[in-house]
Amino acid sequence: MTIKVxxxxxxxxxxxxxxxxxxxxxxxxxxxxxxxxxxxxxGAFTPTCSAKHLPxxxxxxxDLKGKGVDTIACMSVNxxxxxxxxxxxxSVGDAVVMLADGNGDYAKALGLDFDASGFGMxxxxxxxxxxxEDGTVTTLNVEEPGAFEVSSAEAMLAKL
Numbered sequence: 001m002t003i004k005v006x007x008x009x010x011x012x013x014x015x016x017x018x019x020x021x022x023x024x025x026x027x028x029x030x031x032x033x034x035x036x037x038x039x040x041x042x043g044a045f046t047p048t049c050s051a052k053h054l055p056x057x058x059x060x061x062x063d064l065k066g067k068g069v070d071t072i073a074c075m076s077v078n079x080x081x082x083x084x085x086x087x088x089x090x091s092v093g094d095a096v097v098m099l100a101d102g103n104g105d106y107a108k109a110l111g112l113d114f115d116a117s118g119f120g121m122x123x124x125x126x127x128x129x130x131x132x133e134d135g136t137v138t139t140l141n142v143e144e145p146g147a148f149e150v151s152s153a154e155a156m157l158a159k160l
Contacts, residue, residue, distance in 0.1 A: 003113035010109040014099035017084035020148035034070040039129035056153035061095035065158035073097040
């Protein structure tokens with residue numbers, strides 16, 4: 001079943017790299033008492049993800065935070081080392097938290113996973129963006145396969 005607006009975000013955890021090394025962050029810590037924009041994409045270093053999706057959130061981080069967003073987080077079914085390297089490659093700095101959903105467990109819990117084995121990528125997360133306020137989904141924009149329109153930073157800004 002796919003998550004929808006008004007639902008509580010499912011419990012789960014992600015890996016990410018910090019100055020202290022690899023750490024785990026729970027959804028309770030990520031979403032609890034905060035307004036979070038979580039966006040997801042099929043893969044680090046992939047064309048649309050690297051040219052448009054992530055750069056848009058880096059470019060508009062100040063605008064999003066100016067509208068009350070506490071955290072902007074990028075999730076992908078990649079490992080934490082790949083997400084860290086991609087964040088460095090994209091000059092993310094502290095604008096966006098790079099979250100690894102390495103086994104796709106959170107994408108599955110959301111009901112937003114898909115089979116990309118035809119592209120040699122296995123199970124991946126769909127391209128989407130959502131606003132989560134204190135653990136409740138208030139906005140959910142899921143892209144049609146191959147599209148990049150409703151999950152952009154600009155689309156999220158329009159929802160705030």
